[in-house]
Amino acid sequence: MGTARVVFDRWDGRYAERMSAIRSSAVRDLFAAASRPDIISLSGGMPEVSLVPTEAVARAAAAAIREHGTEALQYGSSEGRVQLREIIVELMAESGMRLKADDLIVTAGAQQALDLLAKIFIDPGDTIITEGPTYLGALQAFSAYQPNIVCIPMDDDGMRVDLLEAKLRELGPRGAKFIYTIPNFQNPAGVTLTPERRRKLVDLAREYDIPLIEDDPYGRLRFEGGHAKTLRALDEDVIYLGTTSKIFAPGLRLGWVAAPAPILAKLLLAKQAADLCGSAYAQVTAEKYFTGTRWRRVLQDLTRTYAERRDAMLEALAEHLPPEVRYTRPEGGFFVWVELPEFLDVKPLLAEAVEAGVTYVPGDAFFPDGRGRNCMRLAFCFAKPDDIREGVRRLAEVLEDRLELYRAFQAAGVLEGEAKSA
Numbered sequence: 001m002g003t004a005r006v007v008f009d010r011w012d013g014r015y016a017e018r019m020s021a022i023r024s025s026a027v028r029d030l031f032a033a034a035s036r037p038d039i040i041s042l043s044g045g046m047p048e049v050s051l052v053p054t055e056a057v058a059r060a061a062a063a064a065i066r067e068h069g070t071e072a073l074q075y076g077s078s079e080g081r082v083q084l085r086e087i088i089v090e091l092m093a094e095s096g097m098r099l100k101a102d103d104l105i106v107t108a109g110a111q112q113a114l115d116l117l118a119k120i121f122i123d124p125g126d127t128i129i130t131e132g133p134t135y136l137g138a139l140q141a142f143s144a145y146q147p148n149i150v151c152i153p154m155d156d157d158g159m160r161v162d163l164l165e166a167k168l169r170e171l172g173p174r175g176a177k178f179i180y181t182i183p184n185f186q187n188p189a190g191v192t193l194t195p196e197r198r199r200k201l202v203d204l205a206r207e208y209d210i211p212l213i214e215d216d217p218y219g220r221l222r223f224e225g226g227h228a229k230t231l232r233a234l235d236e237d238v239i240y241l242g243t244t245s246k247i248f249a250p251g252l253r254l255g256w257v258a259a260p261a262p263i264l265a266k267l268l269l270a271k272q273a274a275d276l277c278g279s280a281y282a283q284v285t286a287e288k289y290f291t292g293t294r295w296r297r298v299l300q301d302l303t304r305t306y307a308e309r310r311d312a313m314l315e316a317l318a319e320h321l322p323p324e325v326r327y328t329r330p331e332g333g334f335f336v337w338v339e340l341p342e343f344l345d346v347k348p349l350l351a352e353a354v355e356a357g358v359t360y361v362p363g364d365a366f367f368p369d370g371r372g373r374n375c376m377r378l379a380f381c382f383a384k385p386d387d388i389r390e391g392v393r394r395l396a397e398v399l400e401d402r403l404e405l406y407r408a409f410q411a412a413g414v415l416e417g418e419a420k421s422a
């Protein structure tokens with residue numbers, strides 16, 4: 001599976017050691033298969049950009065050039081345009097976070113912020129803490145700097161903060177460089193951290209004096225239930241990553257990072273080295289788009305659409321999957337995490353799934369160490385409800401043979417230990 005071609009590389013041996021730690025993104029590898037018309041993609045976390053009014057964006061882009069041409073076409077400041085940062089400050093205020101334009105810098109998506117954070121914090125061999133499973137783009141960004149990644153398990157209430165506490169105690173003071181978390185509708189698990197655990201998490205980060213990174217691309221895509229306070233709203237020292245990718249469009253590559261002044265100064269240096277400055281043209285276009293109210297209706301449409309698709313996926317999973325398969329029930333965002341009995345490895349099944357006309361991302365992509373082989377991430381953001389239902393049906397068919405085998409082994413007592421833990 002995948003598009004990675006094996007080619008003779010006569011430069012082998014010249015590359016930096018760090019390149020051996022970076023794995024290709026399983027999602028990107030699936031891109032070719034996922035875009036075939038006969039295949040229902042439940043793999044990529046692609047936003048439904050067709051709901052974004054292209055006419056409005058075209059007007060914003062044209063106005064960016066017509067009204068601000070010399071700025072939009074010129075190099076800009078490394079921290080990003082103050083006009084856009086002020087808009088971001090207002091957006092964050094709507095989610096209960098108080099800060100000033102000087103407290104954040106604009107980045108090329110939240111992804112660049114992850115890379116910059118890794119660059120300023122991680123030396124080879126440093127320990128960092130993430131949820132397990134976690135966002136694979138973060139694993140890619142962090143791995144390049146050769147850390148030891150410690151994963152804290154989650155349950156339906158998000159990160160097991162009790163296990164985090166035990167781990168921090170074990171590591172001792174300054175034992176980890178940072179903690180990285182996605183509290184809302186986690187990618188890939190779909191779960192959300194409870195308010196009690198949020199409080200405990202920021203308290204622990206303070207107690208152990210460890211930078212806490214909150215990555216929040218999906219926070220505004222809530223389908224039901226009340227919004228929990230962000231970690232940044234609970235503690236101003238939290239490093240907060242935001243993005244316009246899910247509330248507007250990823251094509252502009254606009255995100256941001258808000259952080260305490262000393263950390264922000266380091267991030268700015270790292271950003272200058274990476275790309276001097278972000279695209280002023282994209283920034284002015286976004287300023288135009290976010291001025292006015294149209295984007296709020298678009299965001300409502302997006303949220304409603306994703307909620308319908310989430311419903312379609314959960315209904316289909318309930319209908320087609322047998323009881324030994326567990327899955328999460330996200331209240332927002334893009335993803336459902338599916339867990340099969342432990343002995344099942346979903347990676348080799350992917351080729352069969354593609355053959356049957358459906359894709360998913362095997363769970364081991366979301367761990368640094370090969371765990372998660374019996375799990376898969378399903379994205380409900382992109383396919384239409386009927387396709388989601390059909391995709392889950394196809395997937396269930398592929399899984400059914402293996403589950404039959406599992407049951408037969410279980411009945412024969414071959415999986416004694418396994419049967420107990422499954």
Ligand SMILES: Cc1ncc(COP(=O)(O)O)c(C=O)c1O
Binds near residue numbers: 254
């Ligand atoms: C948890 C998480 N963080 C960061 C990103 C990167 O987003 P951006 O498009 O802003 O780079 C994504 C994208 O899917 C994500 O899911």
